[in-house]
Amino acid sequence: MxxxxxxxxxxxxxxxxxxxxxxxxxxxxxxxxxxxxxxNPNFLATLPRWAFLSLGDFSLRESERSYSYLNSGFGGLPEHDGIVQRFEAYANDHRQTDGVIFLRSAISYVKDQLGLDRDSFLYEMVSAFLGCNYPTPPRMLEHTEQIVKAYLTQEMFGAQPKSGDFSLFATEGGTAAMAYIFQTLHENGLIQAGDKIAIATPIFSPYLEIPVLSDYQLEVVDIRMDEHADWQFPEAEIAKLKDPAVKLFCLVNPSNPPSTKLSDASLDQLAGLVASHRPDLMIITDDVYGTFADDFVSLFAKCPHNTLCVYSFSKFFGATGWRLGTIGVHDDNVFDASLAKLPEPQKQLLDKRYSTLTTEPRALRFIDRLVADSRAVALNHTAGLSVPQQLQMALFALNGLMDRDHxxxxxxxxxxxxxxxxxxxxxxxxxxxxxxxxxxxxxxxxxxxxxxxxxxxxxxxxxxxxxxxxxxxxxxxxxxxxxxxxxxxxxxxxxxxxxxxxxxxxxxxxxxxxxxxxxxxxxxxxxxxxxx
Structure with missing residues (x-):
């Protein structure tokens, strides 16, 4: 033809x-x-969704308690004290659905395994379903952050020992996370026009398309995986990262589209190069497919000081429409260290940028700058992922944590x-x-x-x-x-x-x-x- x-x-x-x-x-x-x-997957996790619906029924009953005398569809804010006791009464009076059973297990789990106060946890979840408050703190709800941290530790670290604590920023999916990260790196002078950044290829196409936009004008260094070595990095490719002019290294692991995780040997080579030659290298690892891999370990676990982790709940839980993502940064990290080393004139400009948020702008952490920049700084007080979305994220994470037999x-x-x-x-x-x-x-x-x-x-x-x-x-x-x-x-x-x-x-x-x-x-x- x-x-x-x-x-x-x-x-x-x-x-x-x-x-x-x-x-x-x-x-x-x-x-x-x-x-x-x-x-976009055609499968999804049903249990955490049933839990969301069951919690919704209980949450509305909690709200109606405040203004029941008005009898006009009015509700109020939930009460903290005794909320678990009232939930137990609710659960006993209602059919033991999958959602109710899940919630009962979750209340038990967060106390026994995470050391969270049960009433405070359930109060946060009920308030989140009702959507009656701004996200507070804007970066991420307190108990939700602890739950998602535990889930990411389980899924991203494997048998790798955890080195220090890390903080999370809940975002509108992994795509928003990518946009926020590049924006804040640029606004804070950590990447500037003409700088070199390395990208592990093949890779999800936006990682190729964002750096060359007029907003950033970055020079891309290709770190190519070898198709004939199961898409791992040849030593010569990893060696390109020794160049001190390379400011940032971006990778998707497991890769997209080859769909192969980095081997232990590749992870060790990268971590060794960073330790020996590039302690200043900033790394972004996008690990959205890690939960589909066997015995997965992220570079976020292997190289904690240098690595920022992007994770999305969209693929594994069949939740692309929910837009649920996170950015994880270790408390001791190269991004904050790089901010501290900026030239004084640049620091003064950033002092002015963030002066409405704190009396000590230079002490503002990189992850908190991500939050502020996501809302043009001035709207930092109304930043954050919507709380019903954060609730569903917490329930997804709990599903992963409580599914002991996988x-x-x-x-x-x-x-x-x-x-x-x-x-x-x-x-x-x-x-x-x-x-x-x-x-x-x-x-x-x-x-x-x-x-x-x-x-x-x-x-x-x-x-x-x-x-x-x-x-x-x-x-x-x-x-x-x-x-x-x-x-x-x-x-x-x-x-x-x-x-x-x-x-x-x-x-x-x-x-x-x-x-x-x-x-x-x-x-x-x-x-x-x-x-x-």
């Missing part, structure tokens, strides 16, 4: 290109479009890993799973698979023909399948990213079958070209 030229779309962000592919894939009303372009986690892992096997089986390609593989996404290496199926000459022709974008459009037009281009994530090989989270097993079988179908068509094109 005659191939159209889609090269004009190759410069688009993969998520913008997706919209064009969806338009083409959905143009045929006689077929079902299969959109594996986005990572029923939910194991089910989520098995679900996506089975889809991975199904996808490649239908393509006719055998894949071996490595211990570091996560499989939330799969990066289909089109040229490598073509070489395995049809030989090295076909692979060379496919590469030379630069068919990556054309493949995606042909796939969408002929079969209704939408995938994202690997090159949008800085993948070198001609490839396509498929999310293994948002469709059914039978639909991934169809995607595998259709991918093989289009590759077969390209083989026919190749054979015709050879005969000419």
């Amino acid at each position: 005659a191939e159209q030229d889609y090269s004009k779309f190759s410069g688009l962000s993969p998520f913008e290109l997706k919209d064009r592919l969806i338009e083409i894939a959905s143009s045929d009303a006689q077929r079902i479009m299969l959109n594996a372009g986005r990572g 029923h939910y986690k194991n089910s989520a892992k098995q679900l996506i890993r089975k889809r991975h096997q199904t996808l490649y089986r239908e393509m006719g390609v055998k894949v071996e799973r490595d211990a570091n593989d996560v499989n939330y996404y799969s990066l289909i290496d089109l040229q490598e698979i073509g070489g395995k199926l049809y030989g090295p000459a076909f692979e060379a022709w496919f590469i030379k023909s630069n068919l990556g974008t054309n493949f995606l459009f042909r796939l969408a037009e002929e079969t209704g399948v939408v995938l994202l281009p690997g090159n949008g994530f800085e993948v070198v090989d001609t490839s396509a990213r498929v999310s293994l989270a948002n469709l059914t097993d039978i639909e991934y079988a169809a995607i595998g079958k259709f991918t093989r179908q289009i590759l077969n068509e390209y083989r026919e094109d190749y054979e015709k070209a050879v005969k000419r």
